[in-house]
Amino acid sequence: MTITELKQHFFSELQPSYPSEEVQSFFSILSEEILKKTRLELALEPDATISVLEQEQFETAVIRLKAQEPIQYIIGRTDFFGLSFTLNSxxxxxxxxxxxxxxxxxxxxxxxxxxxxxxxxxxxxxxxxxxxxxxxxxxxxxxxxxxxxxxxxxxxxxxxxxxxxxxxxxxxxxxxxxxxxxxxxxxxxxxxxxxxxxxxxxxxxxxxxxxxxxxxxxxxxxxxxxxxxxxxxxxxxxxxxxxxxxxxxxxxxxxxxxxxxxxxxxxxxxxxxxxxxxxxxxxxxxx
Ligand SMILES: C[S@@+](CC[C@H](N)C(=O)[O-])C[C@H]1O[C@@H](n2cnc3c(N)ncnc32)[C@H](O)[C@@H]1O
Missing domain, CATH: 3.40.50.150 (Vaccinia Virus protein VP39)
Structure with a gap:
């Protein structure tokens, strides 16, 4: 699957539940966490392929987002005062x-x-x-x-x-x-x-x-x-x-x-x- 295909799939799954800007923000956060790529890098490499494992990680995140779970719990961390903090339930x-x-x-x-x-x-x-x-x-x-x-x-x-x-x-x-x-x-x-x-x-x-x-x-x-x-x-x-x-x-x-x-x-x-x-x-x- 290419990044463009991944993004299309991600948006079509989540747009019924969230506004587009929020879906974009989730996609950027997950891309940084899973693919280790910034928004700019994604835009520059739309045809790059992602691994099956990465695809599965996105799929799991989609299921959890559909269930309204906060993105911070899904990635297990958040930023606070410029520092990264691990979180759990x-x-x-x-x-x-x-x-x-x-x-x-x-x-x-x-x-x-x-x-x-x-x-x-x-x-x-x-x-x-x-x-x-x-x-x-x-x-x-x-x-x-x-x-x-x-x-x-x-x-x-x-x-x-x-x-x-x-x-x-x-x-x-x-x-x-x-x-x-x-x-x-x-x-x-x-x-x-x-x-x-x-x-x-x-x-x-x-x-x-x-x-x-x-x-x-x-x-x-x-x-x-x-x-x-x-x-x-x-x-x-x-x-x-x-x-x-x-x-x-x-x-x-x-x-x-x-x-x-x-x-x-x-x-x-x-x-x-x-x-x-x-x-x-x-x-x-x-x-
Ligand atoms: C509103 S949260 C604040 C967490 C963190 N300080 C923050 O600002 O994000 C309140 C915290 O108080 C803890 N807490 C609740 N009852 C408590 C008690 N009786 N004694 C000590 N801590 C308690 C909870 O476990 C929770 O971590």
């Missing part, structure tokens, strides 16, 4: 808003002069936040926790792949009364989607992404944030900072909760779409 697919949270942290950390910065990432999933901070904050000593052993295995692989040192702990945050050590920076993107928001979500998220990474009960949507705020209040060093990714609909409740838990300075930041998406809090007003 136990890990949430890292989102662009989480990249914005990491960018904000790095921007603010740039001005700090401490020799070491101890960092804790709660609910680390693929390790995208922990590994990226370890990579780009040279003075950071990073710990990360998650309740999912399946996610932690992948997070460890990602840390090894990027050659950074992160101490991973298998931990349910609700089962601890305090953190193992004091930290300068605590960050979390915990589960925050209310059950009531499920009806507005894409079927591929509901069907394929790990439920425990996403959902919280309607009547207690801030349960993770409150628990983490309580741990952070005792576990942050004097000038320490707590960062969260937040549910865009709950920023006022978040501010209120953090004030009630004793955080003096709370800053809410919007994402690139103008949605309240990140929050930063410190115990002392002048930090």
């Amino acid at each position: 136990h890990t949430l697919i890292p989102r662009p808003e989480t990249e914005e949270l990491v960018a904000w942290i790095l921007e603010l950390q740039k001005n700090r002069t401490e020799e070491t910065v101890s960092v804790l990432d709660l609910g680390t999933g693929s390790g995208c936040i922990a590994v990226t901070l370890a990579k780009y904050l040279p003075q950071a000593q990073v710990d990360a926790m998650d309740i999912s052993e399946g996610a932690l295995e992948i997070a460890k692989e990602n840390a090894a792949y990027h050659d950074v040192s992160v101490t991973f702990r298998h931990q349910d945050i609700f089962s601890i009364g305090e953190l193992p050590q004091p930290y300068d920076l605590i960050v979390s993107n915990p589960p925050y989607v209310r059950e009531l928001e499920k009806e507005h979500m894409q079927p591929n998220v509901l069907q394929f992404e790990p439920e425990a990474a996403l959902f919280v009960p309607n009547d207690n949507p801030l349960r993770f944030y409150q628990k983490i705020a309580q741990l952070a209040k005792k576990g942050l060093r004097d000038q320490g900072v707590l960062y969260f990714e937040i549910n865009e609909y709950l920023s006022n409740d978040m501010r209120q909760m953090l004030n009630n838990e004793g955080f003096a300075q709370v800053v809410i930041k919007q994402d690139m779409f103008g949605k309240d998406r990140m929050i930063k809090a410190t115990i002392h007003a002048n930090d």
